[in-house]
Amino acid sequence: MSDLSGEKLSVEAIRSGTVIDHIPRGRGLRILGRLQLKNSEARITVGLNLPSRNLSAKDLIKIDEWQFTETDAAELALFAPNATVNIVENYKVKRKFTIGMPSEFVNVFWCPNANCVTRHDSVGTRFKVNRTVDGVHLQCHFCERGFSEELFTEQDRLLGLAYMETVV
Numbered sequence: 001m002s003d004l005s006g007e008k009l010s011v012e013a014i015r016s017g018t019v020i021d022h023i024p025r026g027r028g029l030r031i032l033g034r035l036q037l038k039n040s041e042a043r044i045t046v047g048l049n050l051p052s053r054n055l056s057a058k059d060l061i062k063i064d065e066w067q068f069t070e071t072d073a074a075e076l077a078l079f080a081p082n083a084t085v086n087i088v089e090n091y092k093v094k095r096k097f098t099i100g101m102p103s104e105f106v107n108v109f110w111c112p113n114a115n116c117v118t119r120h121d122s123v124g125t126r127f128k129v130n131r132t133v134d135g136v137h138l139q140c141h142f143c144e145r146g147f148s149e150e151l152f153t154e155q156d157r158l159l160g161l162a163y164m165e166t167v168v
């Protein structure tokens with residue numbers, strides 16, 4: 001079996017749902033964590049350190065019966081830039097797109113600044129995406145502080161849960 005057909009098979013092995021392919025190695029579990037927080041009912045299969053033609057190794061996630069939109073995918077842009085999203089129906093890829101970096105993240109991450117108004121009031125969050133030579137920086141619309149992407153990719157709870165914690 002050639003590499004190409006192997007890759008094709010792994011993508012099409014679900015009846016319907018979403019396959020996120022070409023996730024940089026090591027990021028699969030982070031994404032899994034976020035997906036499970038968002039939809040604890042979802043049936044999710046994860047492949048780690050799979051062979052890849054373009055990356056040294058890749059992670060892959062299949063989600064049954066959950067069709068991603070571009071908005072769902074954009075939320076994962078910091079974790080898996082350039083990953084491929086395959087929307088599968090009846091074992092066939094109906095639609096395929098690449099995860100692109102949005103210009104803003106709205107209500108996706110919480111602000112790392114503990115004094116930021118978004119940490120105390122339920123106003124939602126908004127970060128502008130700035131690309132620099134060091135990578136991606138996010139600037140908070142409310143406290144105007146800029147943060148490196150690692151402060152967001154390490155977040156293991158979702159915004160809504162952060163609110164609940166603050167309120168209690």
Ligand SMILES: [Zn+2]
Nearest residue numbers: 111116140143
């Ligand atoms: Zn802020």
